[in-house]
Structures are given as structure tokens and as C-alpha cells.
Amino acid sequence: MRLDTDPYLERYAARVRGMSASAIRALFAVASRPEIVSFAGGNPAIEALDFGAVEEVVSRVIRDSGRTALQYGIGQGRPELREHLVAVMAQEGLTAHADELVVTVGGQQALELVASCFVDPGDVVIAEGPTYVGGIGALTSCQADVRHVPLDEHGMQVDLLEELLAQLQREGRRAKYVYVIPNHQNPGGVSLSIERRQRLAELADSHDLMILEDNPYGLLDFAGKTFPSIRELVPERTIYVGTVSKTFAPGVRTGWIAAPAPVRDKLVLLREAADLCPSSLTQMVVEEWFASQPWREQIDAFRDLYRVKADAMLGALETEMPEGVSWTRPSGAFYVWMTVPAGIDTDDLAAKAIANRVAFVPGRGFYADGTGGDQLRLCYSQPSPDRIREGVSRLGELLHDELELVHAVYGADGAPPLRRRPTDPPAPRGQEPR
Incomplete structure (x- = not known):
């Protein structure tokens, strides 16, 4: 062989x-x-x-609640943790209820669950270009037809998104959703302007679009600023993804999805089919971190x-x-x-x-x-x-x-621009943890 x-x-x-x-x-x-x-x-x-504080938090969970922490949990995630995550969202001016949230194994599982929920082979999903490699992996694992909209210093060029939506309409096709990282985007490092957020929300309404808002970095603005969430502009059309990987630690592998109730129910079924339930131990460590530590x-x-x-x-x-x-x-x-x-x-x-x-x-x-x-x-x-x-x-x-x-x-004029590599496989790649 x-x-x-x-x-x-x-x-x-x-x-x-x-x-x-x-x-x-x-x-x-x-x-x-x-x-x-x-x-x-x-x-x-x-x-x-503060690793001393982290050690204290983990020890307290095992000492005081070990029998619960080391047992199975529920597919949606612990209600107590979901209440804390609602408070984290509130730091950016987002309103949510704990019942809307599904706890995930980091933000990456959240992206995978949403793709699995909505995307059939060949379905169009629109994403910024460039975008997070793990987002591409989640989409291509479902064999999505990913269409990119370029970035500039103000984020996704929403006027070009509008042109793409019109083109898809002429083709008799419709995007399942638009995947966007509006705050301090990975890999672009740019944020979507307020005007473009508002226009994106308008397009979602006028074109019957769903938005997947991925927000790992919203609390890491150097000046402490926060920006309007797309979820706040069009809540019934937005699925929101958050993670504690960038604001606490990636090793606890804890993220979440906030979604309209019918979507939430489907996502819970999908995550139960994938891994039954998130880790009770890591959930309770994150709970205790938010409950007892100066996390802000x-x-x-x-x-x-x-x-x-x-x-x-x-x-x-x-x-x-x-x-x-x-x-x-x-x-x-x-x-x-x-x-x-x-x-x-x-x-x-x-x-x-x-x-x-x-x-x-x-x-x-x-x-x-x-x-x-x-x-x-x-x-x-x-x-x-x-x-x-x-x-x-x-x-x-x-x-x-x-x-x-x-x-x-x-010569001094330089070489012609590089072209895309058509032989690059349109397949999911391994990615950074989220």
C-alpha cells in the first residue's frame, strides 16, 4: 500500500x-x-x-459542589451560568434572557451548531472577506457555498453586500445567513461602523436575511467603548455568539448562543446529538469566576x-x-x-x-x-x-x-496582482480554538 x-x-x-x-x-x-x-x-x-484566584475558584467548586460538577448536566447549559452570561452581554448594552441562551464548548462549537442547523450542501452563506478561519471551517463542513464581501477600515462593505444580494436574487438564490464579526474582527482588526450596522439590519429586513453575529472581542476595545449590537437592531433575525475565551480563559471551553426560541430549541437538539451536554465542571468554574471575582x-x-x-x-x-x-x-x-x-x-x-x-x-x-x-x-x-x-x-x-x-x-512597476488559487480545496481546515 x-x-x-x-x-x-x-x-x-x-x-x-x-x-x-x-x-x-x-x-x-x-x-x-x-x-x-x-x-x-x-x-x-x-x-x-490572577492564577491564585483561578486556583481558588476551581478548588472551591470541587470542594463545595464536586458531586454536581462531576455529573452529567442538561443540553442547554446550567441556568445559573446562563444568568451570568446575560450579565456579560449587558456590559455591551445587550438585552437577553437566560432562556434564550445555549451554552456551547467555546465559540467554535456555536458556529458549527448554527451551520448544521441552517446549511444544506450548496446553500449560500455570505461572510466578510477575510473572515475567521474557524467560521469557514464550520461552513465548509456543511458544504456551504461561501461568498465573501470585502472589508475596509470600517468593516464589511455593506454596499457591496447589497450588490451581492441583488445578484443572488437574479440567480434565483437566497443566502441562508450573513456571518459577521462586527467588533475588532479576526483577522482584519477592524470594526463595523454604526452606519453599516444599521444598513445591515435594514438589508436583513428587506431581503428576509438571518445574521450570525460572532462577538468574541467586543469588550476588548482599547478605549473601553462598546458598539451597538446587530442583535439589538434586528433581534428576531440575529443569532448571537459569545465566548469567555478572550475575557477569561480559552481552556475552560465555554461559549454561548443567544437565539430566537424556535432556533434555540433546534440548537439544543443538535448539541445533545453531538455531545449530550456541556461539561458541568467547567460551567461551574465559569459561574464561580463571575460570581466571586472582579471579572470586569x-x-x-x-x-x-x-x-x-x-x-x-x-x-x-x-x-x-x-x-x-x-x-x-x-x-x-x-x-x-x-x-x-x-x-x-x-x-x-x-x-x-x-x-x-x-x-x-x-x-x-x-x-x-x-x-x-x-x-x-x-x-x-x-x-x-x-x-x-x-x-x-x-x-x-x-x-x-x-x-x-x-x-x-x-522592474519598478512590480508584478501583476496574484490571482486566486482555484485548486485550493473548498474544505474545512483545522482551526484555532474559540
């Missing part, structure tokens, strides 16, 4: 056959080496946590840390990047999205960057259609400010060298 073939390939379901590991996961093994400055994985800076101050600490790191990265980019390179300027969370000059393919650049002891994620992984070859994501949540500056310097040196090669081959 050949070692490069899979003897079980013909037995797999069609939705599984094209699955492959993401660029992010493939980078983890090498990017974790100490000599490499990694801007790859989007891991929160949990070193900002903890979020402030995360926000302050990311602001310092963002300033370090943006300052270094201004100093080190060659002409023709552009990037977003985040006002919260921990992502910068970069576009490089024509003639540079960031898939190839990523391998050279590892040799230069710096790591990033190439752009194609954030699109379902093979585009993004001239883009990349930088995440500054993990390195110290000094290491951030060091890593950006290494990347800048590499880009200077690459541009010299491009100009040597194509």
Missing part, C-alpha cells in the same frame, strides 16, 4: 474528503520554538490572569495589556515596513491585517519568515475561495513589546529583500 494514499478515502462522507489542516495549525509546531517571534496563533494573553477589572487588565502591545506593533510597522506595504490599525483586541505588494505570495513568504525567525499566518486561510495570497495576519497578543519590535524588524528585512527580487524580475 502506498504511504501517500488513504485507503479509507472512498468510505468517507463527501464533506470530509477534502479536509486538511489549516496554515495556523501547521505553523504551531515550528512557531513555538523559542528563537522564533510568533505572530501566528491567536492565543489570548492568559498570563494577565480582569477584562480591563487584558484591554490595557493589548493596547500596549498594539502600540508596539504599530510603531514598529511604521518604522520597519518598506513602501507599498499596508496594514490595518486596530482599536481593540489583537490582530493586524497586512497587504503586501504585487509579486509577493504570502504562502511562500511564510516559509522564508520561519527561516528569519518570525512567524505569521498567510492570508489564503481566511478565505473560502483561494484569494488572499497577497495578505497575512499578525497577532500581537503573545510576545512582549520588545519581542514584537524584534519580530517586526525581522519581517521588515525579509519584505525589503523580497521587494528587491520582485523589482529585479519585473
Whole structure:
């Protein structure tokens, strides 16, 4: 038997056959080496946590409620936790009732459950371009036809969304929903403007659209600002996804969905079929964290840390990047999205960057259609400010060298723009935990 073939390939379901590991996961093994400055994985800076407080919370749950914490629970999630999550939503001005919520194993399971609930093979789902790689994975696992709407510094270009909706209407098709990350988007680092949120809500009404609002980063604005939720604008058309991964810790694997009652009921059935119920232990740890700890101050600490790191990265980019390179300027969370000059393919650049002891994620992984070859994501949540500056310097040196090669081959005008790679498999990829 050949070692490069899979003897079980013909037995797999069609939705599984094209699955492959993401660029992010493939980078983890090498990017974790100490000599490499990694801007790859989007891991929160949990070193900002009070680990003594975390230990106390976990010990208290086991000591006082161990028999409940180590037992099965209910598919919708513990009512006590759902009440706390309603309070977390209220920090951003969102109104919700605990009965509307379904607790999930992180935000990623929430995206998967929603896709499983709504998407049949070939159904159109609209997403920002670029968008979260795990969102693409959830959609392509259901064999969705993902259509992208470009971002700019104000988020999804909703005027282009309107054009796409008109095009679909002419084709006799309708999108099942629009997937949007409105606050400090991953990977773009930008937020949807208030005007565009309002227009998106109007389009949802006029085109009978559902909105999937994914909000992991809304409480991480550097200035402490919050923005109107799409759920608040069109509650009966919006399914809201939240997670404690970025505001407490990803290791507790706790997220939630807030959905209209009929959708909530279907989601509970789907999650019971998938894993019966969320972990009672981790739910109760999160409950106790919110009940006994100054969690708002903890979020402030995360926000302050990311602001310092963002300033370090943006300052270094201004100093080190060659002409023709552009990037977003985040006002919260921990992502910068970069576009490089024509003639540079960031898939190839990523391998050279590892040799230069710096790591990033190439752009194609954030699109379902093979585009993004001239883009990349930088995440500054993990390195110290000094290491951030060091890593950006290494990347800048590499880009200077690459541009010299491009100009040597194509002249001062540079190479033609990269095209999408039609051979890239439209299949779910491994993703970062949410």
C-alpha cells in the first residue's frame, strides 16, 4: 500500500474528503520554538490572569459542589451560568434572557451548531472577506457555498453586500445567513461602523436575511467603548455568539448562543446529538469566576495589556515596513491585517519568515475561495513589546529583500496582482480554538 494514499478515502462522507489542516495549525509546531517571534496563533494573553484566584475558584467548586460538577448536566447549559452570561452581554448594552441562551464548548462549537442547523450542501452563506478561519471551517463542513464581501477600515462593505444580494436574487438564490464579526474582527482588526450596522439590519429586513453575529472581542476595545449590537437592531433575525475565551480563559471551553426560541430549541437538539451536554465542571468554574471575582477589572487588565502591545506593533510597522506595504490599525483586541505588494505570495513568504525567525499566518486561510495570497495576519497578543519590535524588524528585512527580487524580475512597476488559487480545496481546515 502506498504511504501517500488513504485507503479509507472512498468510505468517507463527501464533506470530509477534502479536509486538511489549516496554515495556523501547521505553523504551531515550528512557531513555538523559542528563537522564533510568533505572530501566528491567536492565543489570548492568559498570563494577565490572577492564577491564585483561578486556583481558588476551581478548588472551591470541587470542594463545595464536586458531586454536581462531576455529573452529567442538561443540553442547554446550567441556568445559573446562563444568568451570568446575560450579565456579560449587558456590559455591551445587550438585552437577553437566560432562556434564550445555549451554552456551547467555546465559540467554535456555536458556529458549527448554527451551520448544521441552517446549511444544506450548496446553500449560500455570505461572510466578510477575510473572515475567521474557524467560521469557514464550520461552513465548509456543511458544504456551504461561501461568498465573501470585502472589508475596509470600517468593516464589511455593506454596499457591496447589497450588490451581492441583488445578484443572488437574479440567480434565483437566497443566502441562508450573513456571518459577521462586527467588533475588532479576526483577522482584519477592524470594526463595523454604526452606519453599516444599521444598513445591515435594514438589508436583513428587506431581503428576509438571518445574521450570525460572532462577538468574541467586543469588550476588548482599547478605549473601553462598546458598539451597538446587530442583535439589538434586528433581534428576531440575529443569532448571537459569545465566548469567555478572550475575557477569561480559552481552556475552560465555554461559549454561548443567544437565539430566537424556535432556533434555540433546534440548537439544543443538535448539541445533545453531538455531545449530550456541556461539561458541568467547567460551567461551574465559569459561574464561580463571575460570581466571586472582579471579572470586569480582569477584562480591563487584558484591554490595557493589548493596547500596549498594539502600540508596539504599530510603531514598529511604521518604522520597519518598506513602501507599498499596508496594514490595518486596530482599536481593540489583537490582530493586524497586512497587504503586501504585487509579486509577493504570502504562502511562500511564510516559509522564508520561519527561516528569519518570525512567524505569521498567510492570508489564503481566511478565505473560502483561494484569494488572499497577497495578505497575512499578525497577532500581537503573545510576545512582549520588545519581542514584537524584534519580530517586526525581522519581517521588515525579509519584505525589503523580497521587494528587491520582485523589482529585479519585473522592474519598478512590480508584478501583476496574484490571482486566486482555484485548486485550493473548498474544505474545512483545522482551526484555532474559540
